Amino acid sequence: MNVNQSVPPVPSFGQPQPVYPGYHQSSYGGQSGSTAPTIPYGAYNGPVPGYQQTPPQGMSRAPPSSGAPPASTAQAPCGQAAYGQFGQGDVQNGPSSTVQMQRLPGSQPFGSPLAPVGNQPAVLQPYGPPPTSAQVTAQLSGMQISGAVAPAPPSSGLGYGPPTSLASASGSFPNSGLYGSYPQGQAPPLSQAQGHPGIQTPQRSAPSQASGFTPPASGGPRLPSITGPLLPGQSFGGPSVSQPNHVSSPPPQALPPGTQMTGPLGPLPPMHSPQQPGYQPQQNGSFGPTRGPQPNYGSPYPAAPTFGSQSGPQPLPPKRLDPDAIPSPIQVIEDDRNNRGTEPFVTGVRGQVPPLVTTNFLVKDQGNASPRYIRCTSYNIPCTSDMAKQAQVPLAAVIKPLARLPPEEASPYVVDHGESGPLRCNRCKAYMCPFMQFIEGGRRFQCCFCSCINDVPPQYFQHLDHTGKRVDAYDRPELSLGSYEFLATVDYCKNSKFPSPPAFIFMIDVSYNAIRTGLVRLLCEELKSLLDFLPREGGAEESAIRVGFVTYNKVLHFYNVKSSLAQPQMMVVSDVADMFVPLLDGFLVNVNESRAVITSLLDQIPEMFADTRETETVFVPVIQAGMEALKAAECAGKLFLFHTSLPIAEAPGKLKNRDDRKLINTDKEKTLFQPQTGAYQTLAKECVAQGCCVDLFLFPNQYVDVATLSVVPQLTGGSVYKYACFQVENDQERFLSDLRRDVQKVVGFDAVMRVRTSTGIRAVDFFGAFYMSNTTDVELAGLDGDKTVTVEFKHDDRLNEESGALLQCALLYTSCAGQRRLRIHNLALNCCTQLADLYRNCETDTLINYMAKFAYRGVLNSPVKAVRDTLITQCAQILACYRKNCASPSSAGQLILPECMKLLPVYLNCVLKSDVLQPGAEITTDDRAYVRQLVTSMDVAETNVFFYPRLLPLTKSPIESTTEPPAVRASEERLSNGDMYLLENGLNLFLWVGASVQQGVVQSLFSVSSFSQITSGLSVLPVLDNPLSKKVRGLIDSLRAQRSRYMKLIVVKQEDKLEMLFKHFLVEDKSLSGGASYVDFLCHMHKEIRQLLS
């Protein structure tokens, strides 16, 4: 692979920008844009005119290579203040005791062995008044909307193709990364060959709680209480044009009271209250056309009636809710694109809801942080905690501090406040921002967060204009923009020393499996060229990052690649129980200086281990070694670990195979997500203290215990990649693409993030890949432009409509050139005394991001079913509160959804039936742990497409059209067998081919003459010189470019057994694992809401 051939034109970042004297532009935003994945080397390839802006001044204050503090370190007073931000003691990483690290015994547990990964206890709190929620939960437990206690659905008669167990056992799915079953018979000669547990036919526990329904205490008429899955057959009226959110109940239907629900679950609780008023005709809209039961929605309970059983003498033939009449994600996305995609989003107005993440728009920073950095669940916060509790809408912000920007948008400016450091409030330590109020002619300012009056230092003094605004407000980013950076002084540095540039250490598993698959050879070959593209500061000619190399199996091999050597030297450390770094000089080197030695080493590694029979590996000692090396070099950095197997060799962190699918749907299921030993958390804590971020590339052939191995990446802000059953020929493109992007990523090292809020609310909970040693500081050994931190807020006082609420996120980090900086993001929100204002300013995509992360953390401590029930209850409470307080009076039979939340039910259902919360038989334990870990740091755009995949028809739009075809809803019903579709969710990419696709189309795309000749599972389309082929391949490239991980293509033919894998992503349909269809779930949600309101 000649990387130099793929150098694309580099976009110019020299867009018109206001000229701010005295500071220069950060190098960050100028780096690769969101199109990075297909431009592997563009971002850092020079020369780039846009990057060459030599900072006019300020840079010399902190030379990247300088490890010594400047002469001004005696500036004590401000320094003391600065420390205060991050708590007492050590600035960056918590208590000083963790910095003066003494080697801990590898086996020393950190917390209990089964402690959750996160620092925060995950408490599943039932929302709302206990009686109500308890009641709902009790009913839900009998209802099984989510099928938690149901046995696997019948494998036939549902139109779903081959039965689950058959397809699963075949093990012949192409390796999609996420859902690859492990083929058998790949075990190395000497290893413990074990069939992968994922191949077993799932054994579900017997239904245990099916009879949990308790009749409500009240004697009045009750809603029918139905146990058993939600059923189709209910006919709802379609929404009227004028009220798109009103989904009405069907006309009165006569159903016998207590209609028998004879399903496979056996006896069901009796129906209640035959005299139920039931559904009323919609008062203001016509009923949508009803459809008969369709295969996709086919119920396993043939005799089942509709949900809202009505009084009346005669049962009517079941009707069903018209899928076209319920809120459509596609329509909402389209509408937002049409309405908001044309004008830039200007951030000057407080409390504005930004366009959806699925809309392309530009942002103009006029005082609030761009939605690319911060998105909120609501931009209008209830004034009181009582209101907030009533509404149950979580108040949360999804923050992506180092988000990459499109080339058209300016990256944050870097402000230099000189030796005294950034100007801050003396009391709360908030940083100077556009919301600070200058008073007394400019001599003092009142803090917008805590109201403290502060003196303006003489060097910062400026006169005010007649409106009370500083006359230099528009010349200073910190007075006029939502996002900017400060150069940090030495007071913000560990040990009061400016940091050294970071280092990258490549740690390569050279055990039998890694060699056999061709991984080691591929990787070494790639590194030779990839090392030229390490991240670097804007104007720098070469990266400041030093590199080091380690290989390992049961022992570790360190390499001296000092430039003066003719050949690299290897040093073996076999005492893995007491890891040390055998060399300092020559281990971490400059790539250009040591190029010849490094190239020689990378040439030799595959040969040296070519004949290895060693199958066992260690893991913890490898990370320990990398961390010790960084410590010895007194720098932060990143470890790139390439690992193949469960670490069973005798060493700290040794693991055993504890995969057990029988635990699914039991109270012990949570243990599958928990690390099996505390050694990993202990190690992670040490890594965080050193600023050592770990990225893990896994190449497993069988269970490797992702839940445990991902602990260190998770707590150090790193990434995990997983390539099950890796084979060079099939997977090299995906792996190399991910690797290139990962190595080139701009990373902030040794970072601490603090979110400050104005009086009345405060940050109470945090979700993401980081470590916390106290309740306020988010510690990140590394943070890249893809990672988000979700923060939840709670009231601690009354808010004021007039002053609103403010957030300030401050991220202290070391840049890739070793410069210490602070990145500040400010956001002002409105506050309301009317619930309707809250519901008008919500963002469902962000809400789902929060709820998914909340649930995915919850499974560490609670049964999965309880987590699902909590989500359902909360969603019902949110919607019931709206109905009760905000909607105009209407019949109880109407389901009324707030405009901003009309997709909440469909999206929530997708979360509920996701692999973590409701696994299908083909999902391995490692897959679930992997996805759980990924979602934790996803941004809103990623969770949006991950939970509700995009399905794009390929032949409907004109062949010459260059835009993406409009998506269709993710349901089998929307597939035409004469068309082809691309489906993507950010991790997976399918091309589904209908059985009746025209022969010419087949020929144009696959170069075969008929449908039957298309190879099922194909992952590369032939490169053909015709418009259709070019268009489809171009579209695939474009989809890949939008995502942070490479999506491998899988071609699926209609009626082929692979189709089951594909149908897993048709999330509006009932899923094989028991997840409800959208229609059914909406009916269920309606019922929940009515129960809450009655």
Ligand SMILES: [Zn+2]
């Ligand atoms: Zn303050």
